[in-house]
Amino acid sequence: MKNIFSILLIAISTLTWGQAAFVLPSPTNANDTMTIYIDLSQTTYGLKGILTNHPEYKDSVYMWTWQPTGPACGNGEWGNSNDCMRMTHVNGMIFSITMVPTQFYGCTPLQLYSSGISCLAKLDNGNAFPDDGLGEAKTEDLRIEILPALCAEKFCYFPEASRADDFFTITYDNGQETDANLQNLGADECYVYMAAKVGNQTYAISAPADAGNNPLLKMEAVPNQPGKFRYTMIPSDFFASVAPAGANIQQVWFYIVKPGYVPTIPVTIKYVLYNCQ
């Protein structure tokens, strides 16, 4: 089994144009688990030779990284890396480290996608084995571009930051639905209960029991994207019939319903509108 995985990894590594460092999965969701792989056989600095001379140190390889930011847990000292940066020996000269990038780096998705990842692999002690004459026990600086996985969540928003008087789109991925009664919705079955939050009050377009029958609240199936539904509105216009005139809508509250079914304990999503004062 391990051999099959190794062969797959080598094949993927080859497919990624022989890069010394790459991430899987790609495209990548910044808020989900991803793994960084470093293939030392494709690097040129001292670490490759040092590990060839001292293979017993293959469990002492660490990542050192500085972009998109330094790691939240810290790289440690050059002569003594922090444990959180330890890489797993996968096979041969391939090492990996698994993380949720926004948590690992303490960065925003935009920072990750725009900056990419800069890192290197090193031994716990980056100054080890000076007598080998191979320089520091590290690879050269490695750069990984991150291809963003767009709209990978159950609910996605366009634009990411929207004002009450902007066009605002909610995209719902029914494929990620955990409520069994709402799974595998047909093209005409997806409705959304929606309310505007103004101060301490909420103003709903329909009562929950009626939302699944209100054509105003029907989500459109997204062409060529099975299981995805979309709803576009301008909140200040959309809620004008139920909210007080000139109300400052701060949030849009919503959850999915279908004709004849409303979740007993709905999980209400609260989208905070961008408030430009």
Place this chain on the structure above:
Amino acid sequence: MKSKIYISIVVFSSIIASCKPEIKGDLGETSNKEIGMDGTWELNQFIVQDPNSPILEERDLSSWYIKDGIQPMRITLDASTHDYSVEITTGRNFLGTSGKWHLDNIYAPSTLILESATDTIEVSMGAMVTANSSNMRLNIDRTCNSTGFKNVIYKFNFNRINP
């Protein structure tokens, strides 16, 4: 001997350079772009771009403005009076209903300024518009004045309807 070679190279290069044709005529007078924009323009496409998306994602929301049997949004720019007016039946009007208009630079404009009774709207020019242009692109950057944060860009593409 060496200097003779250098001199030969210089002379030969000069001969080659002299073969370059002379530029004839001039580039013409710089035109007043306000005159080029004069007329009535009808919306034919509406695009929303998220400037905070890593890939600057765009979506076509033209269907909010262009519906069967309904005249799409129109903007009329009068270059002589500098009056402007907007006719809109469907879709949200981000341009104001009427007022005065002018360009930040009449010869090389980058911004169209629309001054209505209650608001001044600055609209980026997507491309230079001349009297021969059949298309006008206007972009509205929704930027918060207090923070400078730009949350969305609206791209309006108009066709000239009274050439």
